[in-house]
Amino acid sequence: MLSFYTSDIDECLNLPTICSPGVCYNTIGNYTCVCPVDYMQVNGGKTCMDMRSSFCYKDFNGTCENELAVNLTKKQCCCGYGIGKGWNKPCEPCPAPGTDAFGELCGSKVPGFEIDIKTGRPVDIDECNAIPTICTNGLCINQIGSFRCECPIGFSYNNLLICEGEFLHEIQTPFSCLFIFFLALS
Known part of the structure; x- marks a missing residue:
């Protein structure tokens, strides 16, 4: 009868920051991370993702x-x-x-x-x-x-990732556009 003996590799010991900033727990043939508040387990419990x-x-x-x-x-x-x-x-x-x-x-x-x-x-x-x-x-x-x-006519893309223009405060709903058009025809 043939038998094999394999020793467990302690990933937590070999890779101390593997779960950072969580805590690593070695298991037979594997490991799991316990994550702090505001962090979420991802990759099947193999890492902690910052959710703050x-x-x-x-x-x-x-x-x-x-x-x-x-x-x-x-x-x-x-x-x-x-x-x-x-x-x-x-x-x-x-x-x-x-x-x-x-x-x-x-x-x-x-x-x-x-x-x-x-x-x-x-x-x-x-x-x-x-x-x-x-x-x-x-x-x-x-x-x-x-x-x-893509910004509407009269608007330009700024360094805060928004489209801004001179009519920014006047045209905020589709209905205000109709109102402005109606006033122009009057």
Whole structure:
């Protein structure tokens, strides 16, 4: 009779930051992460994802600048193409694309993509659905690895990811457009 003996590999001991900032528990042939408050288990309990929402900044030049109108998770802020360069208060710069830190946060080293948990392949981040306030007053169009905003006539896209124009406060519903048209005919 043939028998095999294999020893368990303690992933928690060999890779001490594997569940960071959670706690790693070794099991026979595997491990699981116990995540702190505001973090969620992902990848079948193999990692902890930060679910905290905070300030997202469009620009970072030594300090965070141009705060966006909506709070986002660090992943939403830093991983979407052209969304944010800094996150949280106090401000933390987003990791640079192509770096290990960017890959660790975003699941892919390429901005605008994340790794599908089931297939392990990169998939496009739909910034338009993930961040509902993007392209406010305009139309957000998702693109592979990016997005674009189409602004109505008289509006322009600004550095806070919204369409703004001189009629911004006057034209807020489709009915006000009809009212302005009606006044013009009078």
